[in-house]
Amino acid sequence: MEGKTIAHSRAVMSQIMLPSQANPNGNVHGGEIMKMMDETSYVAAVRHAHTNIVTAGVDELEFHTPVFVGALVTCRAELVFIGRTSMEAFVTVEAEYPRHEAPPINALTAYFTMVALDDDGVPCEVPPLILTTQEEKERFDRRKAVYVRRKAERKAEREANRKDGT
16 A cells, blocks of 8 residues: 655645634634635545545644634644554644734634544544655654543543443
């Protein structure tokens, strides 16, 4: 299985935030933006794996600033870590207000874990990630450490549940 670079699967999606996506005060619901982030991470993952993709988790979701009706929201996703069947995408969200001459602001960030599935819905192997810069390698190593730690925690939890009979 041939590896692919991070640039190969990068995804960008933009959308104007409408009143139907907000509360009465004009704040866009976080879930609306999270859905857009999920869709953008899906595009990055499917470009890499070329198979069905499902979201397995969201990590470190941070709301840095509110987003209001009329904002042009741009989500950017790029893969930062690849496991055997899973991929982790770092997603950033910028909000820009086109009627004002101000630069876009960093509104949200998160890591989305996506899993590749075959036609039978079974997790399948994904191509490796080709890392081309030192920054990519460092970010990959940081997220790999998180992956390994979480995997160990899940295993310990399963074992504890077996002992408890749950």
